[in-house]
C-alpha cells in the first residue's frame with residue numbers, strides 16, 4: 001500500500017465570504033477546527049498583499065489556536081517574509097501573485113527568477129520553515145527548484161482540472177512524471193489547485209505525491225453539505241485512490 005496522502009485544507013474562501021460583509025462571520029479559524037476534526041492533516045492559508053481574504057489577524061489566530069501545521073502561502077516579498085519569520089509556520093509555500101488575478105493562475109517561474117527566489121528560500125529555510133515552491137509540472141521547473149534547494153514543490157493542477165479529454169490525460173502524465181522527477185532530486189512533491197470530488201482520484205493515485213492542498217471546491221461544497229461532510233468525502237476519495 002502507498003503512503004497515506006496528506007490533505008491540506010485551504011480556508012481562504014471562508015474569509016472571502018466573511019469579508020463580503022465585514023464583521024467576523026463566517027470565521028476561518030472555526031472552519032480550520034472543523035477541517036481538523038474531519039480529517040485534514042494541515043491548514044493552508046494565503047495571505048495576499050491586498051488582504052482580499054485572509055488577514056494578518058487570521059494568521060495570528062490560526063497560529064495560536066490550531067494544533068495542525070499551518071502552510072502559509074505567500075508571495076516572495078519582504079513584507080511576507082517578515083510575517084513568516086515573525087510567526088514561524090510549519091511551512092511556507094511561495095506562490096506567484098498578481099493583484100489583478102482572481103486566483104493563483106500559474107506556477108512560479110523558478111527557473112527565470114532564480115536569484116530573486118533564492119533569497120526567500122534561504123531565509124525561510126534558515127528559520128526552519130519548510131519551503132515549498134508552487135510550480136507548473138515541467139522538467140525545467142523541477143530542475144530549477146532543485147537548484148534552489150527547495151525541499152518541497154507543489155505542482156499547479158489548474159490546467160489538469162480545466163482541460164477535458166486527451167488534454168487531461170496528458171496533463172496527468174506530466175504531473176506524474178514530474179512527481180517522480182522531484183523524488184529523484186530529493187524533493188517532496190505536493191499538488192493542488194482546482195481539485196474536486198470528480199477529478200481528485202487520478203491525482204491522488206500518483207504514488208509519489210505526499211500532500212494535496214484543496215480549498216475553493218471544499219468550501220463551495222460546504223454550502224450544500226457542511227464543511228465536515230465535504231472534507232470527510234474528499235478524505236475518503238483520496239484514501240480510496242491509494
Ligand code: PXP
Nearest residue numbers: 104134192193194213214215216
Ligand atoms: N495550492 C496553492 C499553492 C494555491 O495557491 C491554491 C489556491 O489558493 C490551492 C492550492 C488551492 O486551490 P483551490 O482553491 O482551487 O482548491
